[in-house]
Amino acid sequence: MQPSDRDEIRDLLKRTAVALKEGGVPFALCGGYAAWVRGAPEPDHDADFLVPSAEAERAVKILHDAGLQVEDPAEDWLTKVVQGNSFVDVLWRTCGHPVESDLIERAEDRSVLSVHMPVLAATDILVTKLMALDEHYCDFSRLLPVARALREQVDWHTVRREVADNDFAVVFLDLLGRLGVVGEEVGAG
Template structure:
């Protein structure tokens, strides 16, 4: 597998954000690059955006009209925007649930690689990443650096409430407490 350069990923990230902004589509940067903007290590392979599910078709049209290479993978919860080997995911469903406008409304407009764009909150970054953990995918390796970097920006009580039904996510929070990364629950 050929991995794109960070510069290539950064370029398609910016082009996608600009197209969504110009098309007046509600969106927010999420995932590893949202964490990076807030102080976590830079991701190595792609970038992610959220769009409300009810805006997904319009978002796709806006991206195609902007001349971007938009592809529909087998998964029905996202589209991919390619530039060479680099790509970004434009996500309309997270962990089986539709992206709602509230997560995008909570996002903060921040400068990202010289383009201002909405970036989901640190609490939402951690919550969405933890809720993706399952018995088939439970890799804490990439979660630790982000949790350490974002720990002071996260409402951990909110994370605990949200992830409580997911044993894999709740265990990660307990592990962070036991390691002294975050304070125990109040």
């Protein structure tokens, strides 16, 4: 990523958050940038926000009314806010499930690039990232630095319970235990 691309994504992240905030739409920063706010490496791609599924249509209208370029992708669980070569995903489904208000309510208010916004809790960041693992996407190399950076902020027993039905996630937790990132009692399946 070129530095100008990173600046463009950061600007778009801030503009999206401000529009959602001013429009009164409940939301939370999630994904790689939420992990970055909590100490993980800065991602080299888009930023992501969650909104409750019941607020999806209103969120799209608010973003459009704020003058942001909103694109409707083929997927029926998100919209994209676009600026130049950069985009922000606004999701109302994650890992095949509608985003519920309780996930947003657990987010913590943080300063992100000088804008206060809700940021997904570290445990929820890890759960959503791990639940995205499947036979089509299983890149542990992107997850390992995030897990290491957030390890002291995460309730690992909750993560293990929440991802127990995803074999790819369970194997990743086992790897974390073997590497000493988490205690063996959490890593052992």
